[in-house]
Amino acid sequence: MKFAVLQFPASNCDQDSVHAFRTLGHSARLLWHKETSLGDADAVIIPGGFSYGDYLRTGAIARFSPVMQAVQKFADNGGLVLGICNGFQILCEAGMLPGALVRNRDLQFHCEQVFIKTNHFDTAFTNKIPRDKILKVPIAHGEGCYFADEATLEKLKTNNQILWQYCDAKGNLTPTANPNGSLNNIAGVCNERRNVAGLMPHPERACESILGNDDGKWILGSLIAALEEKRTAKAA
Amino acid sequence: MAQVTGKFNLYWPGRNCSLRRPLFSKILFECMKAKIIVTPKKAVVDPQGKTVQSALEHMGYRGIKAVHVGKYLEVELDGSDKEAARKALDEACHKFLSNPVIEDYKLEIE
Numbered sequence: 001m002k003f004a005v006l007q008f009p010a011s012n013c014d015q016d017s018v019h020a021f022r023t024l025g026h027s028a029r030l031l032w033h034k035e036t037s038l039g040d041a042d043a044v045i046i047p048g049g050f051s052y053g054d055y056l057r058t059g060a061i062a063r064f065s066p067v068m069q070a071v072q073k074f075a076d077n078g079g080l081v082l083g084i085c086n087g088f089q090i091l092c093e094a095g096m097l098p099g100a101l102v103r104n105r106d107l108q109f110h111c112e113q114v115f116i117k118t119n120h121f122d123t124a125f126t127n128k129i130p131r132d133k134i135l136k137v138p139i140a141h142g143e144g145c146y147f148a149d150e151a152t153l154e155k156l157k158t159n160n161q162i163l164w165q166y167c168d169a170k171g172n173l174t175p176t177a178n179p180n181g182s183l184n185n186i187a188g189v190c191n192e193r194r195n196v197a198g199l200m201p202h203p204e205r206a207c208e209s210i211l212g213n214d215d216g217k218w219i220l221g222s223l224i225a226a227l228e229e230k231r232t233a234k235a236a
Numbered sequence: 237m238a239q240v241t242g243k244f245n246l247y248w249p250g251r252n253c254s255l256r257r258p259l260f261s262k263i264l265f266e267c268m269k270a271k272i273i274v275t276p277k278k279a280v281v282d283p284q285g286k287t288v289q290s291a292l293e294h295m296g297y298r299g300i301k302a303v304h305v306g307k308y309l310e311v312e313l314d315g316s317d318k319e320a321a322r323k324a325l326d327e328a329c330h331k332f333l334s335n336p337v338i339e340d341y342k343l344e345i346e
Contacts, residue, residue, distance in 0.1 A: 100338045
């Protein structure tokens, strides 16, 4: 599978994402934000970082980069797009995902391992995650507090769009397990069509046992499995 | 340096001179200034505002009901068509300078 990892000025998890997909045995390449085409990419990864120095608002400037128009078109045609951390913020700013991400509740930058619970397993981003598995994933952000108005939140719930929520090691959604004050402990959501998803934690930083944690593989592995399934279905 | 400035001021209107404003800002360079204030929506948690509020209370300031920390943007514009500028900036505020999901904005043009 071919993954395109976008690269904006001040993206800093771009190389990690490329490395993670290559480690998992797939091809990944960087795509500069001024590109207007995604080439033959099977899926798009919008990596973490501080695109454009987080000026104005996180992701606010990056969403107007030429490559984002191509990503929008790609998603409109059903292409799979995953935004991680700053990538999640960019997708929210672009209106490709509902809600917005604001300053952490305690105004601190959080760099730690947290636990997340997967709620729905019917998406390209969650299909391989074992049911009842609580994933341990790293976070590193200052603006990861998810916010959506009441109507949007209701819609997210009815459409099963809340894919991941922060929880404790046993899977309880407690306020203390919520590192940034996100509404309903939300760590990641997908769009209504379920082909675009974003999450604040970094699965790409936790894909090798040598790093002490490979739970991220379940998320990236799901994406790979979904693409492979798509290809087989197409060939059949 | 002070001497030079003094001489200069003999035939150049000073910063506070009423002659200077109309002469330069209105006739020579037609320009406008837009002032945009972006504030977090009431429903959005504003930890910065809360922290500033508790700091003020700590300092002894009484009767503070709430503090909201936002952003102030100043945009300098060419021309004098206020209506056209308002229309363009309103769009820019909605699309880019503020995020309607979490923020409100006020736009003034002078």
